[in-house]
Amino acid sequence: MLFFKSLSLSLLFLASRVLADDNKCSGDKNVTAQSDLDNISSCSKLDGSLYVNNLQNSGVTVLNIDGVKVITGDVEVSHSQYLQTVNFQDLETVSGKFSIHDNTRLNSLPAPKLTDVGSLDLMVLPALQHLQFNSGIKKAGDVQIVDTNLEDIQGIDVTSVKSFNINNNKYIESIDMPQLETAQSINIASNARKVDVNFSKLANVSGDTNFNGISNVFVGNLKSAKGSLGFTDTTLNNVSLPYLTSVSESLYFMDSQDLNSLSLPNLTTVGGSLTINNTDLAKISGFPKLNEVGGGLTMLGNYSYVDLPKLTDVRGSLLLESKSSNFTCPFSKSDGVIKGNDWTCKGEVSSMAKSSEVSATATGSSDSSASATSSSMSYSGSSDSHGKSASSDSGASTVAFSAGIVGIVTLLGAALSL
């Protein structure tokens, strides 16, 4: 009897100990002091989330999270102005978010063993200059690095990400992701002016890709872009995408005044519009297989010719305007390539003899005034919705001819008035 009693007592004691341990190592922990972290340092796994939020005037500058290897919820360290160091010495895995944001003085974030996170958010960390993910993060869902003083993003060694957003980090000069093969979306914008981007293995992006403000880019393995793909406000000299066969939405190269060479030898389809505006391209070429553009075709610049040898179908409108007096419109209304109604295709006219400009606006379009008021000579008329009533060739010569007559008449008038 006594034996059974003591046995059940000790069982009870064991059970309560296990329960206590369970409590200690499970549930969300709101940390306000190092002692809170010392409580859980014997938990190699925390079943819950770890929050360090709003430590404003506590004077805490350093926190050490020792012992904890796995956190099944989130880690969030935020709005703690005086924190300078948060040390995740033993942390390996965070199933939820690893989110460190809005900590103005945080300059040291060692996580030497961290390899797996549900997602990684580093935002508004103006004192953080270096990452200390010494083992390399091998698995992350979304990666978001916004508004930091980081100089590079070493230690993010993922092969696949959901969204990858590196934005407004004024000191990041290099974004090198040698392992990355697939992403759902990529946004690189407003980092250091000279940032070099190398996604040497990136093959597929299932959503949008945007490169803004970069000076070199290597994405030479990209095969498909299921969203849009764009390069804006860059100092790139060239873009080469040898394996890219299709862009499901828009493709654009804009505000890149050093861009003088494009090479997309395998590209056959652009699902949305194709825009090239404000670049240094002297000719539009590098699209030898491009066959189909689902949206409009817009090309503005100083190019003297457009070489799109396989292009047979543009579903949207045409806006080709070149500052070059040498430009000849590569399309005519009769060739049936451009299916959209709005049609502008013109170069700068420096002399009548060189005129090759045709600008026509179809019925129902609101934009006839733009071409009519342009200083260069233009032909504005209407055509039926299939664009078959005016061919650019006859239109051009008619314009040149009638303008010539007008010129002679004006000269005669001037002579007569003398």
Ligand SMILES: *[C@@H]1O[C@H](CO)[C@@H](O)[C@H](O)[C@H]1NC(C)=O
């Ligand atoms: C702990 O912090 C979280 C997130 O900041 C908050 O939602 C929750 O109410 C806090 N819990 C306690 C017990 O303070």
Ligand SMILES: *[C@@H]1O[C@H](CO)[C@@H](O)[C@H](O)[C@H]1NC(C)=O
């Ligand atoms: C740490 O332990 C102390 C004392 O048992 C307790 O008051 C405090 O709430 C614990 N902290 C956390 C985050 O669980």
Ligand SMILES: *[C@@H]1O[C@H](CO)[C@@H](O)[C@H](O)[C@H]1NC(C)=O
């Ligand atoms: C890009 O990175 C790969 C792999 O690290 C390297 O081999 C290649 O030389 C780099 N390319 C450029 C243009 O920097």
Ligand SMILES: *[C@@H]1O[C@H](CO)[C@@H](O)[C@H](O)[C@H]1NC(C)=O
């Ligand atoms: C990329 O997509 C193509 C088909 O679109 C597929 O064959 C290939 O395996 C994909 N590559 C990766 C790395 O996912």
Ligand SMILES: *[C@@H]1O[C@H](CO)[C@@H](O)[C@H](O)[C@H]1NC(C)=O
């Ligand atoms: C592309 O630009 C890079 C960097 O500006 C340059 O080193 C390289 O020679 C250029 N390649 C081509 C084919 O023009």
Ligand SMILES: *[C@@H]1O[C@H](CO)[C@@H](O)[C@H](O)[C@H]1NC(C)=O
């Ligand atoms: C086009 O892609 C194929 C395979 O996808 C590749 O073998 C070929 O070299 C590419 N063409 C060019 C001009 O790079």
Ligand SMILES: *[C@@H]1O[C@H](CO)[C@@H](O)[C@H](O)[C@H]1NC(C)=O
């Ligand atoms: C072309 O780029 C210039 C300069 O950035 C801009 O002002 C203009 O609106 C752009 N036009 C189109 C049609 O994108």
Ligand SMILES: *[C@@H]1O[C@H](CO)[C@@H](O)[C@H](O)[C@H]1NC(C)=O
């Ligand atoms: C286009 O040419 C004009 C006049 O020659 C020049 O002022 C302008 O800067 C050039 N634009 C670009 C993008 O090179």
Ligand SMILES: *[C@@H]1O[C@H](CO)[C@@H](O)[C@H](O)[C@H]1NC(C)=O
């Ligand atoms: C104009 O075109 C001719 C013939 O295509 C070419 O030889 C010449 O270099 C071009 N001039 C300019 C300024 O583009």
